Amino acid sequence: MATSMTKGEQNLLLFQSLLPQSEKLYVWCYDRKGDYVASSCPQQEHDLLEQTFHTFGGTDKVISYARDTENTYPEIIGSPIGIQWALTYESERNRDLVFVVGPVFYAPPEEAQIRNGLIAYIRDPVSSAWSDDLCRHLSNFPVMSYAVFIRYVLIIHNTLTGQKLDLQALQESYRTHSSSEVPAAGRDRSKVYISEKAMLDTVRRGDIDYMDALQNSTALSSGVPVRGRDPLRQMKTNIVVFTTLVSRAAMDGGLSPDIAYPLGDSYIQSAEDCRDSGELMALSYAMYHDFVYQVHYLHSNPNYSHAIQKCCDYINLSLDRKIYTADLAALAGYTEYYLTEKFRKETGQSLSAYIRSAKVERAKTLLKTTRLSVREIADKLAFNTPNYFIRTFRDITGYSPAQYRKREAPEDMQV
Secondary structure, three states: OOOOOOHHHHHHHHHHHHOOHHHOOOEEEEEOOOOEEEEOOOHHHHHHHHHHHHHOOHHHHHHHHHHOOOOOOOEEEOOOOOEEEEEEEOOOOOOOEEEEEEEEEOOOOOHHHHHHHHHHHOOOHHHHHHHHHHHHOHHHOOEOOHHHHHHHHHHHHHHHHOOOOOHHHHHHHHHHHHHHHOOHHHOOHHHHHHHHHHHHHHHHHOOOOOHHHHHHHHHHOOOOOOOOOOHHHHHHHHHHHHHHHHHHHHHHOOOOHHHHHHHHHHHHHHHHHOOOHHHHHHHHHHHHHHHHHHHHHHHOOOOOOHHHHHHHHHHHOOOOOOOOHHHHHHHHOOOHHHHHHHHHHHHOOOHHHHHHHHHHHHHHHHHHHOOOOHHHHHHHOOOOOHHHHHHHHHHHHOOOHHHHHHHHOOHHHOO
């Protein structure tokens, strides 16, 4: 990896040589600034996997992990499409080097689901090409259960650090860390309720740009605050409750009970069958993602062509920035003129009108579930000026943003 290898790096290379090649488990090395140093990944897969790690925020997480010297455990990081990595370090004193183990899937990936999850990351022709390349090479990604993956991670971590960490200690550290972030006694329950309501509203609408709402809710509450002796049992209870809430929200959004009940039951049974906390965390995310997309597909117009539906999805995932016709045309593979005509013919709206309407719908949610000012919401949704946002909102809803908030938002959200 370097001209003069440390003992930890030498031990890592020894471990890599002993690892069965069939596992295809790669190890990457970054410095504390997030700059790439080296890896054991073959050259033919190297660029794609490194770009994938960077696209899903891996570099930022490396930097954050290097700074968090109080955490002496490896850290599992995931992605919206189910790819997992693990971070560990060599020296507890300075953490000049951070090692990344992965990527892996816990279950064989399905291309259709992966493509849906990647829509949010397609910003331009370069990211579109990366997305297509990633889907073409899905069969090359390592697939192993959480139990197998975490044991390899522990071997590497212990080799590098000299610790003798076992699985039980690692899971206990995750439980302690997550429960310490939101002390039950100190939770603002009104904030928990508002954030939970926003999270479930994204399910009812089938809003595929759900990540902010989900993260805000989980940041405020880690689940049912009743603690038992068995942390794994506690996590299962949380997922049962979470799945029940999400499935009911999906039915409120129009999903048939004949679909929602069996789907929810299936996820609950899968949670009961899990033996590892990591698998439960991945399962919880997959369940939420699944129900959101079930409702999203229900609301998708069957008369829209694939290209127009793809543009609609892109718009709904890009409400926080300027959306240009040229970008949508490149995404659909049409000229700008042909796209605008086809879009109007299929949807009954111009592109600009559809985008304004989608931004106003998002603004309604923000007005009802946050304390963001009108100016902050205008900035968040990339309106040119607050006055333009107010005028657009009034033209579509008949109310100013302030009037709408006064009518629809709980008292806690009144500014």
